[in-house]
Amino acid sequence: MATSNKKIECDFLIIGSGISGLTFALKIATKFEKAKVVIVTKDEKSESNTKYAQGGIATVYNNNKDSFEQHIQDTLIAGDGLCDPEVVKMVIKDAPERLVELINWGVKFDKNKTGNYDLGREGGHSQNRILHHADITGLEIERSLLAQVEQKQNIDFLTHHYAIDVITEHQVKKEKTKRNSKISCFGAYVLDEKNEIVKTFVSKFTLLASGGNGQVYETTTNPIIATGDGLAIAYRAKAEISEVEFIQFHPTALYNPGEYPAFLISEAVRGFGAKLRDYNGNFFMHNYDKREELASRDIVARAIDNELKKSGKPHVYLDCKYLDFDKFKAHFPNITEKCASLGIDVRKDYIPVVPASHYICGGVNVNKNAKTSIKKLYACGEVTRTGLHGGNRLASNSLLEGLVYAHKAFLNISKKFEKAKMPNDIPEWNDIGVKKNTEKILITHDRNEVKKIMSNYVGIVRSNERLKRAENRLKILYEDTKVLYNNSELSVDLCELRNLITTAYLITQFSKNRKENSGGFYNLDLK
The missing domain is CATH 3.50.50.60 (FAD/NAD(P)-binding domain)
Structure with missing residues (x-):
């Protein structure tokens, strides 16, 4: 306790x-x-x-x-x-x-x-x-x-x-x-x-x-x-x-199912000259922006998201094969080593990548x-x-x-x-009446549900219907977690769940209130 x-x-x-x-x-x-x-x-x-x-x-x-x-x-x-x-x-x-x-x-x-x-x-x-x-x-x-x-x-x-x-x-x-x-x-x-x-x-x-x-x-x-x-x-x-x-999704996280968090393939790799290819090996960024791979992150992330939706495939590729390998390895030793550990030789193989939540x-x-x-x-x-x-x-x-x-x-x-003066009469923490939470599975389940809601409905591309669904589901999770928090022994995982739900709800509400697409925010129902 x-x-x-x-x-x-x-x-x-x-x-x-x-x-x-x-x-x-x-x-x-x-x-x-x-x-x-x-x-x-x-x-x-x-x-x-x-x-x-x-x-x-x-x-x-x-x-x-x-x-x-x-x-x-x-x-x-x-x-x-x-x-x-x-x-x-x-x-x-x-x-x-x-x-x-x-x-x-x-x-x-x-x-x-x-x-x-x-x-x-x-x-x-x-x-x-x-x-x-x-x-x-x-x-x-x-x-x-x-x-x-x-x-x-x-x-x-x-x-x-x-x-x-x-x-x-x-x-x-x-x-x-x-x-x-x-x-x-x-x-x-x-x-x-x-x-x-x-x-x-x-x-x-x-x-x-x-x-x-x-x-x-x-x-x-x-x-x-x-x-x-x-x-x-x-x-x-x-x-x-x-x-x-405004959530920034990094365009190129390494696609490696089961690894968490996702390993980042730095934007500097594209700055170094790497090119994006779709699942069939075709270049596509020229269809989205004249800067191609050097366009801002929101544009590149939406482009990849669109390519994934069109193809139904799980990832696109980053092509580093034609780059000077010695210079690449010197500049990106950690990335080179990570890829090699998964059997990806950047001299011969494309790197599978997907967008990932990166920055608010x-x-x-x-x-x-x-x-x-x-x-x-x-x-x-x-x-x-x-x-x-x-x-x-x-x-x-x-x-x-x-x-x-x-x-x-x-x-x-x-x-x-x-x-400045030190504050006086600050009350200590009061946890009278709480009990030990023996249902840890509730916290784990709800945490995973928040992630699914946000990824499915409040991701790179949003819509009014998706945001409404997210709002309704998050309200239920919020009320359930509020009761659990007020009546359970304090723990980091419970506090984190409360904060994740609050943050998710805020992102959803602010998304509902935005009436134009700008930067990293894109709603299909807005022009």
Whole structure:
């Protein structure tokens, strides 16, 4: 039985250990050496969406042919008119300075024979501007940031600590709060999974950096931890949320039935020159966009989806056979090794690929300082809607966004920290009256059902009828899970199910409300 223990006070509480959370923690702990910084993460320290990022970071850095204006225009075009131009400009112009910080922290980006950084190119980019570390850039960034964070004496890094809910007036004053009302965050209730206790973290400032929600779909490149926790937590706290209907499906996940999550074949492979072929071996991208394989992700994903529906086949192919193998292997060692382990020799064989849920472009609304609509609650990374991505994220802009907004949050909070006071009278977690749940099969079954509903009805291509069916089924699951949650012993799998259903319902509702097709959103009944 999960029980409550005494309150834990800290100056800064950070939920999540990806690029956003670690960057913020490192900066704030360095500036305020006497402050207490706590990072809580639901799994191991390095387990985050950042770890699995293959492509890299898009930055105007050492390419004389490139410019801020070109990167800005590429981002705006990919976002299909829904980006905030001022945000796009801010992030892209701030990028080089943030990149230098990463390099100074020990991130080793690949260089070419001339000693300059080897810049890759991905779909939607007009220039080579992707800095990378082979095809495991995220892992390299995570490694270096963790090494820096672990040197800080004033950071407590708590693994297997699952954030249940942030604490607001609703818990403190037992008041019902409305969305858009003046609400403050006082910390969070966190489940210490190993010790089976719920800890009450009371903080002056809280940063939500919990990542995405890919696990709401059956086929996804996201790790199993990506269950929409931050989005659902913010929604329950009455934070403003928008544009969650824009789900980016990566066009080329490796087709390997039984493997979960799906292995990503980086977009940089197409930037390197690989071509898509249908099940019969024919090129097809020229029928959909003049940029062919280098079109933005939404276009390529819909093209593949259409080809699959026409043929009834389970996958299409990515052709790398005519590429320079030595250069390919040097650039994509992890992908080459993975394919070889499945008997696929990229020199001789096509790589079978399918689209997979990859990234959510909307989320918790934040301003340019990473502030949410809730006082003292900040957010960074995939959990947010900043205005950078609009209807469709430009490849390799996500790690960049996390870096820039972590920095903006750091700057803004630094101005307020000295005057901030520790909240008082915060109630501990109350689990009186709950009982042990002996029906784990209910959680497993409902989790699988959410995935099927979303994949079948709220996927790459949607319709009014599909969305209506999804809404009806999710309502039933929501009510059932609400009863189970209120009357059962707390567990991570139960909390994750609650968050997955909430996130799925939000995506469905926002999809119903959108009246035009833009970016990664496509409804057959809209013109």
